[in-house]
Structure formats: structure tokens, C-alpha cells
Amino acid sequence: MQDSYLIAGIAVATIATMLTRFTPFVFFAKRKPSPLIKYIEWNMPLMIMVILVFYALKDVKWEEYPFGLAEIIGVAIAVAVHIKWGNALLSIIISTITYMFLIQKIFI
């Protein structure tokens, strides 16, 4: 990967992240946010996160063996472990290890 691409990408990601953090302090320090802004801020993050799950799965080849089974099992384990114990780190580690085991040893 080219250094210029990485540096530009990191710079843009830095500015975009800072925008999201500084905006309220710059614009809303004095006045109250509108109901529409509040509504978007309450509901958009969940939609973004769900779409990111599918975005992360977009390169899975569903019509070829093993038909995305490793991904489906991995996601199911992440959901189950998280609902059971509610520990984000544990859910991520257990499901990732399972997934790595599946694609390295089982679905070869």
C-alpha cells in the first residue's frame, strides 16, 4: 500500500473523527439541539452498526463451499456469548477464535 494513500487516509479519518467530537462544542454550546438532531443521534448509530456487520460480510461467497457457514457460526457465537455474559471483549475473543479455527482447520 502506498504511503501517500495511507497518510491521506489517516489524515481524513482524523479530521472526520475530530469533526464528530468537536462539532457539539462549537455549535451547540449555547443553544439546545433540535428534536430532529436528537432523533438522528439516538437512532442512527444502531443502524450504522448493523449495516457495518453486513458490510464486513460483503465478500463472503455464499454460493461456494462452505456457503458462509464459518461466518454464520461466528456471528451466532458472538451474539450468544454476548447475550449470555454481556462482556464485549469475551464475545469478540471467543467468536474470533472459533472462526479462525473453523477456516483454518475445518472448512479448508
Place this chain on the structure above:
Amino acid sequence: MKFLSIFKLTIPVMMGYIPLGMAFGLLLSKMMIPWYYAFFMSTFIFAGSGQFLALTLFASQATILEIGIATFLLNLRHTFYGLSMISSFKDFSWKKNYLIFGLTDETFALLKTSNIEEKDREKVYLIITALNQSYWIIGSVVGAILGNILPFNYKGIEFSLTALFVVLSIELYKKSKLHKPFLIAVVIGIVGMLGFPSDKMLILSLSLAAAVLILFRKNLEDAR
């Protein structure tokens, strides 16, 4: 407040940031990106899911504009954190700019839930934020360097990103008052995953989600 008791406050964040930072560093080194980029990303971007997203976008050679828009949309939730910190930071000196810069999900949670005397507050907040960022930087750099040395087959470790998004979805779902946006996002996600061109999937799906959310606001709010 003594440094040791501030450090104790940040231990849960340390236990999360070091392994997750290492997963980030490993993924970065697996993509053949030199380790010092892990340091730069964790120092300047300092946003967990934002940095994972950046790696995913780098891997698919997304354009700089797409990286900017996707990162902005992903981190938009921080705007809400800022809104609820305005009054807490109001009387702080210029140093509050670092607090705003470092307002991650976990730092926000710590600052919001900790009980600190007013005269100490600015200093303690600064130390908490700096400690949290140092855990993140250490984790990601160690992961990036070890990733190049350890003869460990980490094929599939990028699934930690998928798992992170799954976990955060569940967390946000539990907190949200409206549940329809979740179902709408699942439908849009599936349609996007199977139907949209791979390189435009994120932007198209996110824009569609935002449009549906705004256009059908009345229906969604009434249906709670």
C-alpha cells in the same frame, strides 16, 4: 485524587483497549502496513471501530472521500457524547480540547460515571483520557510489531471486526427506545450485501438508512 486511584478507575478500559488494540495492530501488520502506522493511527484518529473501519477501507482501496464520509458517519455518535459533556467541560482551560479529542465511547463512559470533586476534575479527566489513549497506543503498536515476528497463523483474525460490530449492535439495541430502525437496518444491510456493488455498499446503505430514518420519522416514532 492520587494517581493510583485514577489508574484504578481506568483498569477496565485498559483490559479492553490493550487486547483490542493488539487485534487492530495484528490486522494492520497482516495487511503489510508498517507498524509505525499503527502508532500514527492510534495517536491521531484514536477511535477503535473507526480505525478498524479505516483498515477495511484501505484493504478495499476506498477513495479518500469515502474514508472521510464513512468515518464521519460511524463516529457521529460521538456528537451525542459531546452534547452531554458541554456543561462538564464548560469551565475548563484550553486543555479541554484534548478531552474533546479523546472522547471515545469508553472514556465518555468513565467520565460520565466517575464521581470526582470539582476542584480536581479537570486534572483527573485529563489523566483518565491520557491513560486510556496510552493503553490503546501500546496495544496497537505491540500487536503490529508482534504480528510481524510471531510465527502464528492469524488467518481469520479480521473476524474480530465483524464480532465487534455485532457486539456494539447488541449494546446499542439494548439502549435504543425504537426497535424498528434495527429491523430496517437489517433489511438494508442484507440488500446492500447481496445487491449493491461491493465498493459502494457502505455509502449507499448508510445514505439509504439515513433517508428512511428521516423520511419515516413520524411512522417510526409513533410505532414504539
